[in-house]
Amino acid sequence: xxxxxxxDALLTRLKDDLLRKRGEILSASTGTRPLPASxxxxxxxxxxxxxxxxxxxxxxxxxxxxTDAKILQAIEEALQRMEKGTYGICRDCGDPIAxxxxxxxxxxxxxxxxxxxxxx
Numbered sequence: 001x002x003x004x005x006x007x008d009a010l011l012t013r014l015k016d017d018l019l020r021k022r023g024e025i026l027s028a029s030t031g032t033r034p035l036p037a038s039x040x041x042x043x044x045x046x047x048x049x050x051x052x053x054x055x056x057x058x059x060x061x062x063x064x065x066x067t068d069a070k071i072l073q074a075i076e077e078a079l080q081r082m083e084k085g086t087y088g089i090c091r092d093c094g095d096p097i098a099x100x101x102x103x104x105x106x107x108x109x110x111x112x113x114x115x116x117x118x119x120x
Contacts, residue, residue, distance in 0.1 A: 006099060018107060021075060074107035093113070
């Protein structure tokens with residue numbers, strides 16, 4: 001890794017944070033929760049409002065799963081960057097990512113300046 005503001009203690013703490021978050025996502029996704037009744041296509045119980053509410057719940061659950069999958073992928077990539085020694089370096093500009101940003105979002109790939117440019 002290039003000489004950045006990341007010392008060994010901070011890097012160890014960030015790796016622990018990444019592993020903990022990965023564990024949380026994996027344990028939540030492997031839990032065996034029954035599907036809501038609204039997942040059953042032939043289920044026509046309740047009025048239209050009840051059915052719409054059930055469909056909305058399923059949609060929200062699917063979106064949450066997609067978000068978790070994206071975060072999980074970003075975590076795996078961050079762990080790989082740690083192994084390669086490129087963790088903490090912005091993929092867009094090559095500058096070091098601020099330690100405060102890494103502490104807030106340890107799987108981030110870009111510095112705050114590049115992220116602001118993406119959002120603009």
